[in-house]
Amino acid sequence: MTGSDFREGMRVGVPIVLSAAPFGALFGAVAVQNGQTIFEATLMSATVFAGASQLVGLELFGHRVQPWLIILSIFAVNFRHILYSAAMTRFILHFNGMQKFLTFFLLTDPQFAETVKRGESGRAVTFAWYMGLGTIIYVPWLVVTLIGALLGNLITDPKVIGLDVLLPVYFLGLVFGFRKRDNFLPVALTAAIGSILAYRYIGSPWHVSVGALAGVIVAALMPVKASAPATVEEA
Amino acid sequence: MDGFLHLDMLILILAAAVATFATRIGGYFLITRMKTIPPRLDAALNAVPAAVLTTLVAPNFYAGGPELKIAMAVALVVGLRFNVLTMLAAGWVVVMALRHGGGW
Missing domain, CATH: 1.10.286 (GTP Cyclohydrolase I; Chain A, domain 1)
Incomplete structure (x- = not known):
């Protein structure tokens, strides 16, 4: 049953991956333009794993904003996760400590939405299902970041290909949300x-x-x- | 930028990761020992993301060239009906058309 739950979680994640991929590539490309190395961009995707806040961090880093303010802004943009983890705790109380650690590390907007949907429909939120969904979101996020960073590294003038307009418009879209x-x-x-x-x-x-x-x-x-x-x- | 990994950037990234993880696990700890949040504090916290994100948009609009201003204005109108990806596409098309077609 565990294997099929894992695969089912992965299936749920496919449309999420497709819609998130452009943002991962955008992050990678903008990251190298704003002074990160390819490795640093990928490391940030791997450890922070929250696209909007990653881009906010880059924007502020590009403006030479003080580090404490960058961290505070990232915290502010990610603040919604506190509501998510509070709201989904009831579905994952049966996980053990290590499982909970991984569960919260992989908590993103779509992960939360799908978990609550599944939990409220009465189906069990198993660790295997959750990890299937989390893995199919996490691994491609790193891959597209790397691809974006490699491509961004080739760009000498971001204005010529209109890269400079993407970040402000992206933030405008987030504000509209x-x-x-x-x-x-x-x-x-x-x-x-x-x-x-x-x-x-x-x-x-x-x-x-x-x-x-x-x-x-x-x-x-x-x-x-x-x-x-x-x-x-x-x- | 040259190089592979810089110490100050590594510290910044790891601090960002810790701050983000704190938000992800924070609700789990709060939910067990929740007390009521004062309404005004709740309203203030609720406003934090929109307030922070707006400050990343407005000065870019203010300081950008006319082609950037037009592109952002178009994206804003598009955003009233469509999602972020569509806004990005619209803004990008406008800026590229003005720069390469309009000679701005």
């Missing part, structure tokens, strides 16, 4: 204005912390809704 959240417009507009002003009048690394802080303060000051349960969405 949050547009159903409470206070989205005031938060995004405040962060946008705050970051541009800081960029203009203070200087490059500070636009991130100043703009983000302004947006978060606005959210904290907005009228509190009666019931606002923490929601989990794809990002």
Whole structure:
């Protein structure tokens, strides 16, 4: 049964791999453009394994932002995983310690979505199934990162092939992923204005912390809704 | 960049990995000893990702050339209906057309 569960997990993962692959390649290509070596880019995909935050890290590294702020921003972008692990704990309580460690290491947006879907449909979330899904997402992620980095290494001027437009548009897409959240417009507009002003009048690394802080303060000051349960969405 | 692995980059990557893993396992520890989160703190935490990500978009738009501004504007409109991959394709096509076709 274990082998068939593993294979079933892998089957579930195939469409996920196909849709995630361009982002892995994008990360690899942008990574070498922003000063990482091919090995460093692949190591980052292997250890962080969270595409959006990896690209955020690169962007900030390219702006020579202070290291602590890079780590804090990566933590902020990955913050949603806290909600994921809280929400799926009930399905994996029967795993042992080492299995839980691997389970949470491999926790991504699609991994969470599929696990909850399976758990709520009444089928057992077995470790073999989870690892089948996790493996088919993890291994190709490293491979496409490596391919992207190898290709990116050949590019002398990223502007000629339009590579420089991809990162800002990608982040714009991520921002749009949050547009159903409470206070989205005031938060995004405040962060946008705050970051541009800081960029203009203070200087490059500070636009991130100043703009983000302004947006978060606005959210904290907005009228509190009666019931606002923490929601989990794809990002 | 030359070389294989730099110590400062290795430390940065490993710190990023630890920070990310903390978020992945954090909810497991929280769920067992959860106390209620104050509503305003909850709203602030909820706003963190959108606020941080917006600061990576807006200054690029502000500092970019006219072809980048147009491409990002087009991608924004596309994003109202379509997913991120479509936005990337649209933004890329516009920037390439303006640079190589329009001579910007």
